[in-house]
Amino acid sequence: MQAFRNCGLCASGNLLKGRTDFLVARRNMSVLRLSAACVQLLKDKTNVFCSSPVHQRLLRLPEGARSKAVAFSVGSGLCAVPFTQVENLSHESLIRRASCLVTDSANTYLSQTTLALVDAHTQYAKALHTLIALQKRYITSIGKLTPAEEDSIWQVIIGQRVEVSDRLEECKRFESNWMNAIHICELSAEAAYNSGAEHACTATKTNLQAAQSKVEEIRKISREAKKKLAETKAEEIQRMAEYVSSIDINDLEDIPEAYLRED
Known part of the structure; x- marks a missing residue:
């Protein structure tokens, strides 16, 4: 979430404000470097999530269970709660x-x-x-x-x-x-x-x-x-x-x- 806010600040605070100064090379280079850092931060966050044990357990679930799982994001973790249909036992x-x-x-x-x-x-x-x-x-x-x-x-x-x-x-x-x-x-x-x-x-x-x-x-x-x-x-x-x-x-x-x- 912090990465998204940083990226949003980059786009709104620098790119938009710097539209009139677009020809200034130093500011443009600074904005590009900051944007690249935001992208790299998002990529690192994604890699951490995909390599987490919770994510690996979720991937190992059967196809039917994954389709019925509801994911909740709590802080930096992920909770997968599968819901199975109870058969009629009359x-x-x-x-x-x-x-x-x-x-x-x-x-x-x-x-x-x-x-x-x-x-x-x-x-x-x-x-x-x-x-x-x-x-x-x-x-x-x-x-x-x-x-x-x-x-x-x-x-x-x-x-x-x-x-x-x-x-x-x-x-x-x-x-x-x-x-x-x-x-x-x-x-x-x-x-x-x-x-x-x-x-x-x-x-x-x-x-x-x-x-x-x-x-x-x-x-x-x-x-x-x-x-x-x-x-x-x-x-x-x-x-x-x-x-x-x-x-x-x-x-x-x-x-x-x-x-x-x-x-």
Whole structure:
């Protein structure tokens, strides 16, 4: 402030009064030197303010806080007082936020159980197709294998049937978890809608539809594999009956036990 007053005195007291004596070089030079000193003083004051810790802290404020800050000049210091908008913390808003958190958790649970169920059905279908391949190989070799070879291939088939059974149990276990996830998502979507969080409700319903569509698709693959296995089993029974009817009744004692067993 003192610098501004000095500068004002320079401009009004010397420059204006000295207009009639403008040709006097000494006075003009004195006025110019004094004006330059005023400018330098203002520059020094500005540098001191910009390098002050308060100013540096103000510059480090976020963009939103700086836009809402009100600066007050007290003597030679600067006080920055940020004003932040207080959010609405009513019961309705808190319930709405909580319902959104519930839908997020429910969607995560649904995503994980859907992934597990799809993977379980995929492995189950693969095990079924492997068993189908073994059954077909056995059908084509009926009457051509020695007893040792017959027992060997049957050991492989029995082991694969155990694998199919284990995969089916895994599907049933993950199916139960997935159904629980479906129920939880339905409840959370309803809660979100009632609390006013329509976007969370819509997102949850979309995830439900996608999960149900994916699971139905993989279930269809498993059903087709089971159908093929049943057809292969029927083909095996028919082929075995044809083989038994084609041989002499007196040679039944020479038929390997595997051909006569019921599976």
